[in-house]
Amino acid sequence: MTAESQPQTAVRARTRRPITPYLRSVGAVVWKDIRAEMRSRELINSMILFTIMTVLIFSLALELDAKSRRSDSTVAGILWVTIAFAGILGLGRSMAAEKDRGSLDALLLAPIARSALFFGKMLGNLLFVLVVALVLMLLLTVLFDATVIRPLVLLMVLLGSIGFTTVGTLVSSMSVHARARETLLPILLMPVVLPVLISAVRGTNALLNELPSEDWMPWLQLLVIADLLYLAAAYWLFDFVVEE
Amino acid sequence: MIEIHSLTKIFGVNPVLRGLDLSVPRGQFLTLLGPNGSGKTTLLRILGALAHPTGGTIQIGGWDLPREADYVRAQLGVVSHLPLLYDTLTAEENLLFFARLYNLPSAERAARVETVLRRVGLWRRARDVVRTYSRGMQQRLAIARAILHNPSVLLLDEPYTGLDQDAAGLLDDLLREVAIQGRTVVMTTHDLRRGYDLSDRIAILSRGKIAFDQLGSDIDPDTLPALYADVTGAATTR
Numbered sequence: 306m307t308a309e310s311q312p313q314t315a316v317r318a319r320t321r322r323p324i325t326p327y328l329r330s331v332g333a334v335v336w337k338d339i340r341a342e343m344r345s346r347e348l349i350n351s352m353i354l355f356t357i358m359t360v361l362i363f364s365l366a367l368e369l370d371a372k373s374r375r376s377d378s379t380v381a382g383i384l385w386v387t388i389a390f391a392g393i394l395g396l397g398r399s400m401a402a403e404k405d406r407g408s409l410d411a412l413l414l415a416p417i418a419r420s421a422l423f424f425g426k427m428l429g430n431l432l433f434v435l436v437v438a439l440v441l442m443l444l445l446t447v448l449f450d451a452t453v454i455r456p457l458v459l460l461m462v463l464l465g466s467i468g469f470t471t472v473g474t475l476v477s478s479m480s481v482h483a484r485a486r487e488t489l490l491p492i493l494l495m496p497v498v499l500p501v502l503i504s505a506v507r508g509t510n511a512l513l514n515e516l517p518s519e520d521w522m523p524w525l526q527l528l529v530i531a532d533l534l535y536l537a538a539a540y541w542l543f544d545f546v547v548e549e
Numbered sequence: 550m551i552e553i554h555s556l557t558k559i560f561g562v563n564p565v566l567r568g569l570d571l572s573v574p575r576g577q578f579l580t581l582l583g584p585n586g587s588g589k590t591t592l593l594r595i596l597g598a599l600a601h602p603t604g605g606t607i608q609i610g611g612w613d614l615p616r617e618a619d620y621v622r623a624q625l626g627v628v629s630h631l632p633l634l635y636d637t638l639t640a641e642e643n644l645l646f647f648a649r650l651y652n653l654p655s656a657e658r659a660a661r662v663e664t665v666l667r668r669v670g671l672w673r674r675a676r677d678v679v680r681t682y683s684r685g686m687q688q689r690l691a692i693a694r695a696i697l698h699n700p701s702v703l704l705l706d707e708p709y710t711g712l713d714q715d716a717a718g719l720l721d722d723l724l725r726e727v728a729i730q731g732r733t734v735v736m737t738t739h740d741l742r743r744g745y746d747l748s749d750r751i752a753i754l755s756r757g758k759i760a761f762d763q764l765g766s767d768i769d770p771d772t773l774p775a776l777y778a779d780v781t782g783a784a785t786t787r
Contacts (some may be wrong), residue, residue, distance in 0.1 A: 326652050333649035337635065344637040344678065407631030411694070413599055414633075415650035416622035548601055 330417040334425020338399070339432065348398050352391040352437045359387045360441065364448045380451045381510035385502060387441050388466065392434045396473040397490045399430055400481045409481075413547060423543040427474040434466045451513065457521070458512050464528040465505030471535040472498045478546045501535075504528045550575040550702065550733040551596065556605035558591050558757075565591045567757035568605070573750075575701075578734040580744035583754035584781050589737040592754070593706045596735065597627050610701060623651070626695030626703045626732075630710035632687040633694065636680035640671055640690050643679060644697055651698035665693040669723060685716025692723055703727060705736035709743065721747065741777055745770050753780045 342348055363383045403409040403426075412422050442453045442462070473494055480489040508524030551573040558566040565588045573579050583589050594600040596609065598618040607614040609621045627633070634643050644662040653661055666672040669689040679687060688708060695703060705724070709717050724747055728734050738744045745751060745765055751773070753761035761780045768776070 329652070330650055333646055337638070337646045340642060341635050341637045406636065407629065407633045408635055410597075410599060410627075410629070410631075411633035411647070412650070414597055414622055414625065414627050415647070416619045416652070417650055418619075 327418060327421050330415075330421040331425045331428065334412070334422060335428045335432070338426070338429030342429075342433070347402075348395050349433055349436060351398070352395045352433060353440055355391045355394055356387050356437050356441050357444065359383070359390070360444045360448060378510050378514070380445055380449050380453060381506055381513055383449075384438075384441060384445060384453070384462075384509060385465070385506045388434065388438055388462070389469065389498075389502060391437050391441075392430075392466075392469055392473060393491050393494065395433050395437070396430055396470070396477045396494075397480075397487055399426065399433075400474070400477040401486060404481045409547075419544040419547060420540045422547075423474065423478075423539055426478075427470055427539070430474055431466055431470040434470055435463070438462050438466060453513070455512065458509060461505060461508050461512060461521075461525065461528070464525070464532055465501055465509075468501035468505075468528060468532045468535055469498055471532065471539050472501070475539045475542060475546060478543065500531050501528065504531065550577075550610060551735070552606075552608040554606045556592070556595070556607060557603045558588070558595060558600070559603045565757055566595075566602075569754075569758055571752065571759055571762075573733055573735060575733055576731045577750060578728045578748040579736070579750045579752060580748035581735060581737045581752050581754055582739070582741060582744055582777060583737070587754045587781070588757045589754055590706055593627075593704050593735065593737060597625060597704055598622050623698070624701045626698070626700035627706070628688070628691050628695045628703070628708045629706040630708065632679075632691040634679050634687065634690060637678060639676050639678055640666060640682075640693075641675040643690070644694060647694050647697055653698060661697060665697050668696075668726075669693045670719075683716070684711050685713065685719060688712060688716065688720060689723060692720075692727065696727060701732060703732050703734045703736075705734065705738075707737055707739070709738060709740060717743070741773050742770065745773055753777060755781045 360383065363379075367379065400409075403412065413419075415422075442458075445451050445453045473490075476494045476497065477490055480486045480493055483489050504524045504527040508521045508528065511521035511524065551571070553569060553571040556566050556569040556571075557564065569588070569592065581589050581592070591600065595602050595607065595614070598614060598621055601615050610624050612620040612624075614621055635646070638646070641662060644665065645658060648658040648662060663672060663675075666675050669692055671686060671690055671693065674682070674686070679690065682690065691708075708720060708724075712720060721743070724734070724736075728747070734748075736744065736748065745768065748765055750762070750764050751768060752759050761776070
């Protein structure tokens, strides 16, 4: 500290970080992502288009096999394959757009915790993934005659999506600086997010087959633990990930 | 205001800054000149707490970098050759978003946004989406974003890139006005004459070190190109 730092009390007061400004920063980033997406619809349109195409292809492929088509195992598989790949599409574009227009630097220049930026971006991504998941579940209900929209399945989708977007946002922040970022993102993301995907697929499958709670509860618990671990890891690691 | 001692930055095995020393007093406008790859942008990214130094010490307004980066960031406004804006949001939405990030009190945000938009002459286009703006207008909006939280230090990284003559002239007027308000300004540019006209002091960065540093009043503007060629040429052939 030097004698030159007279106005620092005011600066310190402004940049002190109790919980309200922290949440306000998170909310501001989420608001910005939603607002920008509502104008451009670049992200959500491509994710929904991918979802519709995937479900239609699966529907046509399984048309002749009525037994497989009605099987809830198939439905759980299609649900999570589509969420995972539509999610990768959205995650990659969300962070790449920030990097390409330089706005990632503008975010990093703000005097707020890096973790607030992370949670803002992650919640925005989560919201888009959940919108896609909802459209997907409606399509599966119509095309596969499956009762997918149930409270516990919705909970499983929510928990799986939280884990997926947490790791996805972190990894896309790393891969965005690479030249082959579109290729790098799934390569880096899939091994890390595998515990979430396995738990989500197995848990959803058990729920759709109306198996007893001992068949799906362990997967649900595993999802909760994985989500908490990934959220904690992302909270600590994001600072290092965006650092040059 | 800005004190830099023995600053080094190494990317892999490639040293970009090699023991750089620089001191910029409060209210001074410093122009940093230098060829591509001399380390100008790296220096500004370190001062903006966007990159970590490999070695050396930096203080801005008494705060240490990178240890007290958040306090430093609150004092900085940054303008780069990219506008650092969201082109699908309006000018007003962009500035309101950054006002929230800079923790401006909610009661003052709208008034502050109006003030800076009027200052850069964009108030009448405040509700237009930024992608409909010309490059010059986007750069004026970038300055509005940079001064929104009334920072004491402005870092300008080649802000004239891509501007036509009229837009550059408008930016000149705006930067003079911003500098008059007692802010410390560090600007990098390749435009020697413009850098000389705007600033109080000229420094030339070459091979990661300050190779020349003098007050503008002590330099004959007509000899500046020769001086620049001499300093950078000598350094690159050394």
